């Protein structure tokens with residue numbers, strides 16, 4: 001079996017049993033897109049317009065649903081309709097970080113009921129393994145998947161060294177629900193104890209901090225190119241926000257479409273170069 005870095009997304013889909021991981025890999029292969037758009041805008045109309053424009057070019061939409069000022073539950077229904085129309089998965093970037101009981105409530109209940117509609121969500125490993133126990137009690141029966149934040153894209157991030165290693169160990173112990181990481185590179189081999197091997201392990205790596213035109217945002221964000229992320233660091237999905245919808249909340253749909261096409265093409269080219277095939 002070729003190393004994960006050389007396998008196609010569809011070959012990898014066959015090795016996954018978690019429904020969210022499998023569906024994401026299949027969507028990537030079907031649409032020839034490893035691009036996730038992060039839609040961090042505060043008005044429903046902007047949010048839906050951007051997603052309708054970028055829909056054809058993406059595998060995944062990442063949301064911060066709590067920043068939307070005019071939120072009501074019809075937004076979720078419209079997002080779900082767009083996900084069917086354009087064939088993409090949904091990832092609410094909630095970054096859970098509390099005790100198991102609390103995160104289970106935050107995931108299942110409240111205004112947003114995230115587990116009802118988000119195929120994938122994420123959590124900080126800082127509370128330890130009980131955060132996975134809490135979230136999986138809600139998400140696993142619904143076929144959802146969890147990403148652990150093993151690293152961050154920001155300058156001075158504390159998620160390094162032994163923290164990252166422990167995050168990977170927590171994932172290894174919960175492979176039914178933890179489908180991968182938010183990280184800046186592949187995590188294969190990280191945190192292995194004596195006698196352990198990561199052979200056969202295939203965690204997905206979704207990577208934010210991706211931009212083609214600027215290196216940062218003046219607030220700690222650090223950008224790398226799709227080529228650096230996918231080819232040089234072996235990550236699987238590029239997450240791009242402002243690089244696609246710009247400074248004006250995506251007011252110009254043609255400009256948003258052009259950027260989505262550009263990032264999709266760059267991400268896919270880097271993947272083809274990685275696997276050594278234009279398939």
Ligand code: S5P
Nearest residue numbers: 038093151152153208209221240241242
């Ligand atoms: O380490 C991280 C983890 C995440 S999920 N760095 C990040 O930037 N993110 C998220 O990715 C962040 O919350 C934002 O929604 C997105 C990056 O947006 P951009 O506009 O800087 O591309």
